Amino acid sequence: MSGHSTYQPQNAFMKWLEARLPIAGLVHSSFIAYPTPRNLNYWWTFGGILSFMLAAQIVTGIVLVMHYTPHETMAFNSVEHIMRDVNYGWLLRYLHSNGASMFFIAVYIHMFRGMYYGSYKAPREVLWILGVIIYLLMMATGFLGYTLPWGQMSFWGATVITNFFSAIPLVGETITTWLWGGYAVGNPTLQRFFSLHYLLPFVIAGVVVLHVWALHVVGQNNPAGIEPKGDKDTVPFTPYATIKDGFAMVCFILFFAYFVFYIPNYLGHADNYIPANPAVTPAHIVPEWYYLPFYAILRAIPNKLLGVIALFASIGILVFLPWLDSSKVRSARYRPLFRQFFWIFVAVCLGLGYLGAKPAEGGYVIASQILTFYYFAHFLIILPLLSRFEKTKPLPNSISESVLKQGVPIGASAPAPTRH
């Protein structure tokens, strides 16, 4: 999508089309001739995997909608109708519900990869921010979708999350009533959530186009974190990246299929097989696993409004990451201290996820508070200090030099990013 195309139309029709709509040239320059750094490792295959997951979710979702009924008295049973009576309905539904989790697993790996190798640094700030917007849209879509089976967790999850807005001073109650379409979560809520759940994936697809566009303007970052300096440092997207992405994608689908076929309800919650009942509150209201770190942050803070602000701030802070970390060196490979703090940060996120699933009482709350403090400290204290005081290792002169120094032939098993 950048630069001028080297595409040469081969036949008369393609020449005719190219002169009027250079779409083949666009595809050629974006997915065939596009130069990719030759040292990309397998952590770079998750962009392709995410595109696949978005497409898979849209396709399975469209077919599910053909059999689903968004009504408070019928939604639960229509999902069971899909599971029991629709041909391969169980497969569609398990693909879609587990697909959401796989989407988030892939996006978390993709985001942590970006953090580890400093992919958010100039000139990729807009690329990174577009990614944060996609992530926010994914969270909204996932939450809306979890409401649709209208089980106990659907209903009470929707109640808890929409109640966040009631923490806003003065207009909070009015906003929640407006969101619900009534004075409690009910049929109007379900119907609008369904409508928005169908809409947002296409919004995501739109922002993904911008994300890929921005990527193709600035080019990919790479494990060395230095810009390619010519043809020696890059390989064409096809066949090199396509085959590598393809292999990684098949491996990821294998992982996905394991969950779908053998443990399809593992990532869900048993309570969501109980039809929604406004009169009975579940013992523990727990969101889907991919929200748990943020749920822990919300509950770590005793004040509701401040908790909600902390929750949104914990995601919003990602937008400012390119400026909070001003180190000139991108890759953690050449930042020994940052590398350690990065892994501590990953552990803190996992720890927050664990605590988010636990009841908000006793030691769990204290642990959540400590980890919440650390989460924000990582961005607001550690990264700014590191960028000023860290003594970084010397950077290689070029990507090809860094590849040769590693002594691992390109294309043999890619080295794990931390192993040296």
Place this chain on the structure above:
Amino acid sequence: MTMHRSLLALALILGLSAPALAAGETPQPPKQKWSFWGPVGKYDRGQLQRGFKVYREVCQACHSLSLVAFRNLAEPGGPGFTQAQAAAIAAEYKIQDGPNDQGEMFERDGRLADRFPKPFPNDNAARAANGGALPPDLSVIAKARTYERGGLWFLLDIFTQYVEQGPDYLVALLTGYEDAPQGFNLPSGTHYNKYFPGHAIGMPNPLSDGQVTYDDGSPQTVQQYAKDVTGFLMWAAEPHLEARKRLGMQVMIFLIVFAGLMYFTKKKVWAAVH
């Protein structure tokens, strides 16, 4: 610091703190051996048929099974009744139908296409007949119940494919009735159950030894009844489990071969770069 080391450190921190906090007063249900466990798991036809008998003679008086149709009883991967047997079972039930040409509701014999009729006309009638407690529908109960594993066991469950927490809990519940311990304040109209959260359950002990006659020589004990009816309820909740695991095996084999081919192709393509 490697990823392994940080994960291990995290595991240690969580593993040490979690059991102490998570250990409640409710014991963990014992693990049962289930024929439907694992990558090649299948339902035990005999167990499903016996369990169905227990459901019909014991549970059905109060609990509906409203998502299951009589035709399901004869479908592949289920209890293995023939179409004729399933039709005969259906015919034993009265189904309310209508309105007819005169505008009247009427009762007729059940057909294969019907779903199991509910024992009570509505939830309020069910509550009134059961001391205020609503007996839940059992169609997906085996997936709607679970218990807290505690610690980090849930990570191991991915690899051992232990996802039968629901069935294990149901067996424990059905065999967990006992006298309330000294000093336990049991609300009137409730019964003490070791495995029920809070211990005071509305349902009286439903099973006793010898209550249901088995004609295949299986032991006629509470333990056996509990296990059989739970197996049946697992099938009711997940009627396509066998088809899922069969297709799963085919998909896994295909994907492993495909991944192998992709790997070697990738190696060949990249060999040209250096």
